[in-house]
Amino acid sequence: MTASGENVASLLLAWYDAHARDLPWRARPGDPAPDPYRVWLSEVMLQQTTVTAVKPYFAAFTRRWPTVEALAAAPEEEVMAAWAGLGYYSRARNLVKCAWAVAERGGFPETESELRGLPGLGDYTAAAVAAIAFGRRAVVVDANVERVVARLFAIAEPLPGGRKAIRAAADAITPQQRAGDFAQAMMDLGATICTARDPRCLLCPLSARCEARRSGEPARFPVKAPKKAKPQRTGTVWWIVHEERVWLVRRPGSGMLGGMRALPDDGWSAKGDGSGEPPVAGEWRDMGAVRHGFTHFDLDLRVMALSGVARPSDEGEWWPIGELDAAGLPTLFAKAARRAMATARGVR
DNA sequence: AATTCGTGGCG
DNA sequence: TCGCCAAGAAT
Known part of the structure; x- marks a missing residue:
């Protein structure tokens, strides 16, 4: 394996x-x-997120907070708002915690194991930062590497069980020098050549040593366990307006969309439908509905509007409707807000 | 170990 | 339209 491993790395x-x-x-x-x-x-932003989606957020964050010290000094709610739309909001919460820890200790640690102890850095990200930022030899395994390695060695055990074998094979082909470039090369190869569907083997520098290609059906790898069906849920959000302002709340710090600004809702979740019970009595108007797909369930969300309420609840704030973009609403609520405003204008 | 976490693009 | 997928982590 060593000789062939060295060959793969140099190619x-x-x-x-x-x-x-x-x-x-x-x-x-x-x-x-x-x-x-x-x-x-960038590595945190890229977790389960496409390069295209990350680019504008990376530009905005680095312009606004050019250093980890600047980020650590920022109000947490501003960071959360800046993350709005990118998804997986626990990443933003951990990003802030990590920035605090790094600023406190005077810079990033340089070893994989120390990096692994920081909030939001799992096996992948700790290895990637160690290799790419600090030139350490680390075995970097993301979904691209899994796919490339599973194909190179025709590893047929379905994921997630097959991850142990994939990791061992990745370790065997990771070079001592340039481990960071090697990791990025594997990811570039996976993103542009060894793609999930219809891999472009004719352009691949590793095709001559790829067992999956030899099998004739490279796209069959990696084999994955069947996925569970997604439940369909229904819920309601409350669009409460008063003098060109809308009532916004902040969601609890953990769980779905945790820590994010939001429209008040009727308690829908992945586990069940919302109650449909409005927070205050009044002449509610149906503004239509929006559909939104989460990773583990689909939501049909009705938007109900009311005006003329002085203060809908203890916790919350009146937000100028004209400045809603700056509120940092997750996409689901941004969609609902657009629905409400469009209906209010008479658009269907 | 299996779940729970967003969102947008693509075939 | 719809399922799959993307530089995974935390619990």
Whole structure:
């Protein structure tokens, strides 16, 4: 395995030297070294999130908070609002906690194990930052690496069980030098050539050693366990207006959309439908509904409107409707707000 | 170990 | 339209 491992790494690094994607968080030729802050921030944003979705957020964050110290000094609610729309909001909560810890200790730790102890850094991200930002030899396994490795070695055990074998194989082909470039090369290969559907084997620098390609059906790998069906849920949000302002609340710090500003709702969740019971009595008007798909359930959300209430609940704030973009609403509530405003204007 | 966490794009 | 998928982590 060693000899073939070295071959795979050198073939891949040569391909990377010629074809690496130009991404905003990567060190440019002429840069002295990668900036650990930018590497960390990009890696957290990229967890389960596409490069296209991350780019504008990365630009906004680094412009507004150029260093980890600047981010650590920012009010948490401003960071949460800036994250709005990117999803998986526990990442934003952990991002803030991590920035505090790093600023406190005077910089990022450089070893994989120390990085692994920071909030929001799991096995993947700790390895990626150690390798990319600090040049450490680390085994970086994300969904791209899983796919490339499963195909290279035709690992047929279904995920998630097959992850142990995949990790061992990834370890075996990870070089001692340039582990960060190797990781990024694997991810670039997975993103542009060894794609999930219809891999472009004719362009692949590793095709000659790929057992999945030899099998004739490379797209069959990695094998995955069947997924559970998604429940369909229904719920209601309350669009309560008063003098060109709308009543917003903040969601609890944990759980779905935790810590984010939101429209008040009737308690819908992944587990069950909302009650449909309005928070205050009045002449509610049906503004229509929006559909939203979460990872583990689909939601049909009705939007009900009311005006003329002085103070709907103890906790909350009146937010100017004209400045709703700055409220930092998760996409679900932004959709509901658009629905309410469109209906109020008479648009269906 | 299995669940619970968003969102947008693509075939 | 719809299921799949994306630089996973926390519990």
